[in-house]
Each structure stands twice: as structure tokens, then as C-alpha cells.
Amino acid sequence: MNNDNTNMNTNMNTTNSLGYDKAIVSENLTKKFGRFTAVDTISFSVDKGEIFGFLGANGAGKTTAMRMLTGLLLPTSGRASVAGFDVFTQTEEIKRNIGYMSQKFSLYEDLTIGENIDFYGGIYGLGRSELKTKTSEMIEKFSLGDAGRKLIKDLPLGWKQMLAFSVAMIHNPQIVFLDEPTGGVDPITRRRFWDLIYEASSQGKTIFVTTHYMDEAEYCGRVSIMVDGLIEAMGRPNDLKLQYGCDSMNDVFVKLARPE
Numbered sequence: 001m002n003n004d005n006t007n008m009n010t011n012m013n014t015t016n017s018l019g020y021d022k023a024i025v026s027e028n029l030t031k032k033f034g035r036f037t038a039v040d041t042i043s044f045s046v047d048k049g050e051i052f053g054f055l056g057a058n059g060a061g062k063t064t065a066m067r068m069l070t071g072l073l074l075p076t077s078g079r080a081s082v083a084g085f086d087v088f089t090q091t092e093e094i095k096r097n098i099g100y101m102s103q104k105f106s107l108y109e110d111l112t113i114g115e116n117i118d119f120y121g122g123i124y125g126l127g128r129s130e131l132k133t134k135t136s137e138m139i140e141k142f143s144l145g146d147a148g149r150k151l152i153k154d155l156p157l158g159w160k161q162m163l164a165f166s167v168a169m170i171h172n173p174q175i176v177f178l179d180e181p182t183g184g185v186d187p188i189t190r191r192r193f194w195d196l197i198y199e200a201s202s203q204g205k206t207i208f209v210t211t212h213y214m215d216e217a218e219y220c221g222r223v224s225i226m227v228d229g230l231i232e233a234m235g236r237p238n239d240l241k242l243q244y245g246c247d248s249m250n251d252v253f254v255k256l257a258r259p260e
């Protein structure tokens with residue numbers, strides 16, 4: 001069932017202002033670049049407070065799907081809503097109400113953490129005193145001490161990513177999209193990053209996260225596995241392991257994403 005109309009503007013999840021039921025709903029969402037279909041009729045929904053892992057091999061279509069859901073890229077067809085807002089017609093409302101760490105996102109390397117907070121917080125309209133409070137909170141939370149005065153480029157990658165996550169949450173969004181936030185980060189720091197994700201989830205925030213690390217897939221409430229633009233499997237990690245007769249998410253992933 002592939003809807004080729006660009007915007008079926010029926011209410012799928014749109015009892016706003018922010019009185020939405022599901023955090024994210026996608027129905028047959030599709031993106032074509034010319035004749036190439038990068039995202040092919042993907043359908044799923046994500047509950048409020050859920051940690052949803054969006055898995056797939058390189059080029060599977062994860063970033064493209066995420067860019068549509070964050071209001072940055074117009075879909076070709078299908079429909080979707082985020083925080084109850086329509087991805088075709090309400091992209092500005094979506095951007096205001098989500099946090100987004102794009103793939104390879106980093107804070108400004110030649111600014112300090114405080115200066116980055118001033119910049120990003122300023123974009124979201126935070127006032128002077130709020131920005132100051134956020135900066136000291138972050139320096140304390142990450143035990144940065146004097147490192148708080150260092151330029152971002154002088155900090156280890158794992159710290160950069162944790163700070164980038166915190167900055168992506170600076171306006172207290174209820175839904176956050178993280179595109180490979182832990183790529184290249186060491187296992188211990190990745191665990192610390194996931195503590196931040198759990199903390200956000202325990203506050204009721206919804207996390208939509210892509211990763212290539214299968215230990216992280218196990219930390220998600222549910223995952224989907226995308227292959228060549230299609231969602232091939234979706235469910236709780238333990239259920240998927242049972243379904244595919246595998247001991248680990250790594251084996252499930254390999255079975256699906258890289259079939260012989």
C-alpha cells in the first residue's frame with residue numbers, strides 16, 4: 001500500500017497544542033532522489049518516553065528518514081507526525097519542539113562550552129541568567145572543572161558528544177533525535193552517554209537514536225532494522241532474538257542487514 005499523494009492531511013496524531021498521543025508516527029513514509037528510493041514506505045510509531053533504536057547498515061536510509069522526521073527534508077510520499085505536528089506542513093513547529101543531534105554533529109570547536117551554550121541557547125531564546133545557569137549545571141554535571149574553559153577541540157571525543165547531547169536538549173524538548181551520537185566513542189564513554197539517554201527517558205522524553213553498535217541496540221526498548229530503505233524487522237531486542245533464533249542483536253542484525 002503505497003500512497004503516492006504527498007500529503008494526506010487527515011488527522012493521524014494531531015490533537016495539538018502538544019496534546020499528542022504518540023511521539024512519532026510514520027505511515028508509508030518515502031523519499032526518492034530521482035529514480036532512487038532511499039526510504040521506502042516505512043511505517044512505525046514511537047510512544048512517549050520510549051527509547052527507539054533505528055538500525056541499519058551504511059546507506060540503509062536512516063539519516064534520510066531522520067531528516068524527514070525532523071522537518072529538514074520534504075518526503076516524497078506517505079505521511080508522518082512528530083509531537084503531533086505534520087512533517088509536510090508544520091516543520092517549524094517540529095523543529096521548535098524537538099532536539100536533534102545530526103550525524104557528525106559537533107559543537108563549535110573553536111568556542112568553549114559556555115560560548116557554545118550561549119550560541120545554541122540563544123537560538124532557542126533562552127535568557128542571560130538561564131544561559132549562565134545551564135553553563136554551570138553542565139560544568140558540574142560532567143565534572144569539567146577547569147576544562148569548562150577549554151575550547152571544545154581540546155576535549156576528548158566522548159566528552160564532546162556528551163556535551164553536544166546536553167546542548168541539543170538545552171530547550172527541554174520532549175522528543176530527541178540522535179543520529180549516531182556515539183560513533184567513534186570508546187565503550188566506557190558510550191556507557192556514560194547511554195546513562196544520559198536513560199536519564200532523559202526517565203524524565204518522559206522520547207529518544208529516537210541510530211547506532212551501529214549492537215550493544216547499544218540491546219539498551220533500546222524497541223528497535224527497527226532498515227535494509228535498502230525498507231524496515232525489515234521491528235520489535236523489542238529480546239523478541240527479535242527469539243524470532244530470528246539468534247543469541248545477540250549482532251547476529252539478528254547480520255542475518256537481516258547482510259544476507260548471504
Ligand SMILES: Nc1ncnc2c1ncn2[C@@H]1O[C@H](COP(=O)(O)OP(=O)(O)OP(=O)(O)O)[C@@H](O)[C@H]1O
Nearest residue numbers: 033036038056057058059060061062063064065103
Ligand atoms: N541528497 C541525496 N541525493 C541523492 N542520494 C542521496 C541523498 N542523500 C542520501 N542519498 C542516498 O540515500 C541512501 C541512504 O542514505 P542515508 O544517508 O540515509 O543512509 P544511512 O542509513 O544514514 O547511512 P550511514 O549509516 O552511512 O549514515 C544512500 O544510498 C545515499 O547515497
Ligand SMILES: [Mg+2]
Nearest residue numbers: 062063064103
Ligand atoms: Mg546516516
